[in-house]
Amino acid sequence: MSEQSSFEEHGRRLFEASVENLDMRVRSRLTQARHAALDVSASPRLRFLRLPVWSSAAGVTVAGLLAFAIWVGGPMGQPHHTPTVADTQAGFEDLELVAASDENNAAPMEMLQNDIDFYEWAADKTAAGDSGNVG
Amino acid sequence: MAGFATLSQAWMAWDGPAPAPEDAVLDHTKELEKFLAEVERRAFRIAQVSLRDEDDALDVVQDAMLKLARNYSAKPSAEWRPLFYRILENGIRDLQRRRVVRKRVMAWMPGPKEDPDEEAVDPMENVPAGGADAPALLMQDQAMRQLEISLRALPARQREAFMLRNFEGLDVAQTAKAMACSEGSVKTHYSRAVHTLREQLGEVW
Numbered sequence: 134m135s136e137q138s139s140f141e142e143h144g145r146r147l148f149e150a151s152v153e154n155l156d157m158r159v160r161s162r163l164t165q166a167r168h169a170a171l172d173v174s175a176s177p178r179l180r181f182l183r184l185p186v187w188s189s190a191a192g193v194t195v196a197g198l199l200a201f202a203i204w205v206g207g208p209m210g211q212p213h214h215t216p217t218v219a220d221t222q223a224g225f226e227d228l229e230l231v232a233a234s235d236e237n238n239a240a241p242m243e244m245l246q247n248d249i250d251f252y253e254w255a256a257d258k259t260a261a262g263d264s265g266n267v268g
Numbered sequence: 269m270a271g272f273a274t275l276s277q278a279w280m281a282w283d284g285p286a287p288a289p290e291d292a293v294l295d296h297t298k299e300l301e302k303f304l305a306e307v308e309r310r311a312f313r314i315a316q317v318s319l320r321d322e323d324d325a326l327d328v329v330q331d332a333m334l335k336l337a338r339n340y341s342a343k344p345s346a347e348w349r350p351l352f353y354r355i356l357e358n359g360i361r362d363l364q365r366r367r368v369v370r371k372r373v374m375a376w377m378p379g380p381k382e383d384p385d386e387e388a389v390d391p392m393e394n395v396p397a398g399g400a401d402a403p404a405l406l407m408q409d410q411a412m413r414q415l416e417i418s419l420r421a422l423p424a425r426q427r428e429a430f431m432l433r434n435f436e437g438l439d440v441a442q443t444a445k446a447m448a449c450s451e452g453s454v455k456t457h458y459s460r461a462v463h464t465l466r467e468q469l470g471e472v473w
Binding site: 140141145147148150151152155159160166167169171173174175 | 305313322336338412435437
């Protein structure tokens with residue numbers, strides 16, 4: 134066995150051991166999730182109840198505008214500071230992650246839709262000009 | 269109206285294939301259950317390594333199971349594994365995107381900044397219980413933690429390639445399907461991941 138495959142084998146064994154040692158709470162949650170999925174598979178498909186699918190082009194545009202607004206603007210209530218190279222690089226990596234779109238996936242629009250409660254809360258908080266604790 | 273030789277033909281002309289007989293549905297459900305039971309724990313650990321959060325990992329795995337069952341369970345069972353991991357990896361990426369956007373929005377907010385994803389981890393939380401094998405288990409646990417830390421430091425695509433190939437045991441073609449990229453890219457990502465991990469862990473492992 135080569136040195137590389139021995140290294141890979143060691144990693145795989147460690148991973149398998151960590152899988153075997155999963156606690157009962159996690160195992161139970163996974164079993165529940167599996168049963169929920171099987172229920173879905175066994176029940177007839179109700180296509181008419183599905184939410185409308187956003188057009189991916191519109192989704193990317195809106196998400197892009199939102200991302201641009203957030204990235205270009207600075208944080209509120211913080212003294213201005215000149216961005217460092219590390220700041221800029223981290224910002225680009227984050228932007229790449231957010232803007233990336235996957236095949237078979239409505240991202241990033243779906244991602245924004247899923248978090249709609251959070252954005253409503255954030256908008257309320259900002260509008261109220263709350264200077265107290267956040268979270 | 270043309271006559272139909274069988275009820276099945278009439279059904280297909282009206283709205284797709286005829287419903288499967290009950291036995292076939294039962295067999296199919298059993299096969300799907302077997303598949304999900306087989307992958308669920310490894311899928312959870314893979315999600316946990318990427319997301320660093322148990323509940324988020326459980327949510328992503330549950331979502332992947334539901335999507336597979338809802339949208340792809342009619343596909344041949346041989347295709348389920350790469351499809352499932354593709355859904356899972358998309359879910360992981362979605363959650364990571366949400367975290368990034370939330371972090372940015374939080375930075376805009378007035379008041380003290382809190383990052384819900386940066387909760388302090390109790391170092392004793394995952395220490396194995398005592399017993400004859402306790403030292404060995406502890407060493408195993410520490411080695412896995414080192415591997416997880418190094419995996420998280422890898423670029424996302426390299427991490428995905430390593431976990432799908434090494435942890436889940438997908439072959440190159442299946443990994444390429446799961447990652448929605450070419451087999452050549454999988455080989456490159458995997459080879460770079462192994463190289464980096466070996467450099468980082470070779471001494472301490």
